[in-house]
Amino acid sequence: MELLEFLGQNAFLGKLSGKFFLRLLVDLLATFIMVRLVYYRYYKKTDLFLTFFGFNLVIFLISYLLNKVDMTMGAAFGLFAVFSMLRFRTEGINTKDMTYLFLVIAMGLVTAVSKGSWDELGVINIIIIVSTALLDGNILTKKELYHQIDYDILENIKPENREMLMNDLQNRTGLSVHRVEIISIDMLRDAARIHAYYYA
Numbered sequence: 001m002e003l004l005e006f007l008g009q010n011a012f013l014g015k016l017s018g019k020f021f022l023r024l025l026v027d028l029l030a031t032f033i034m035v036r037l038v039y040y041r042y043y044k045k046t047d048l049f050l051t052f053f054g055f056n057l058v059i060f061l062i063s064y065l066l067n068k069v070d071m072t073m074g075a076a077f078g079l080f081a082v083f084s085m086l087r088f089r090t091e092g093i094n095t096k097d098m099t100y101l102f103l104v105i106a107m108g109l110v111t112a113v114s115k116g117s118w119d120e121l122g123v124i125n126i127i128i129i130v131s132t133a134l135l136d137g138n139i140l141t142k143k144e145l146y147h148q149i150d151y152d153i154l155e156n157i158k159p160e161n162r163e164m165l166m167n168d169l170q171n172r173t174g175l176s177v178h179r180v181e182i183i184s185i186d187m188l189r190d191a192a193r194i195h196a197y198y199y200a
Contacts (some may be wrong), residue, residue: 020064022118023060023064023111023112023118023121024060026111026118026121026122026125027056027057027060027107027108027111027112027125028056028057030107030111030122030125030126030128030129031052031053031056031104031107031108033129034052034100034103034104034107034128034129034132035049035052035053035100035104038129038132038133038136039052039100042136042137042143043096048093048097048100048101051101052100052101052104053104055101055104055105055108056104056105056107056108057108058108059105059108059109059112060108060109060111060112061112063108063109063112063113064112064113067112067113096136100132103128103132106128107125107128110124110125111125138200142199142200143199143200144197144198144199144200145197145198145199145200146181146195146196146197146198147173147175147195147196147198148183148193148194148195149169149173149193149194149195149196150191150192150193151165151169151191151192151193151194152190152191153165153168154185154190154191154192156168157182157185157192157194162180165180166178166180169196173196175196175198176198176199177196177197177198178197178198178199179197180194180195180196180197181194181195181197182194183195
């Protein structure tokens with residue numbers, strides 16, 4: 001009861017109770033669907049969940065609060081770029097993970113700054129989620145993946161022996177490798193680093 005009285009007397013929380021919490025709910029729900037039902041479905045990884053939700057929430061909160069002082073859309077995107085660069089400069093994150101990070105940050109920004117109603121924001125987020133699911137899945141195109149392999153038969157990486165290389169990789173990995181890319185060749189170790197591409 002005392003908590004309710006405190007909330008009722010607090011003008012700041014009173015201002016946030018409607019628009020803020022509704023937008024926050026839309027943002028978190030959209031992020032959950034993107035991360036848990038799209039990203040995890042395709043990649044089965046949870047190590048970046050904290051990064052996705054953390055960046056999304058921080059961008060949403062900062063953008064929403066700064067928007068209270070009439071922050072322009074240009075300033076909001078500048079903030080978005082700063083937070084994006086902080087994570088993109090970290091080594092070890094692949095292109096697909098960076099793309100999903102970009103998307104969840106953008107969703108937090110749009111949901112916080114846009115002047116539209118909550119249902120309009122929901123539709124915008126649904127468009128982003130559905131587009132991502134279609135493009136990253138096997139619905140529109142075949143999904144191509146690759147394994148990085150340190151290959152030990154240098155003779156097979158010659159252009160004229162490409163068919164032998166493909167057959168050897170298929171026999172060793174059990175994957176239907178349809179193309180390969182030579183990344184580097186180590187003459188001292190008699191090994192080559194290659195990317196073997198296959199369809200999921």
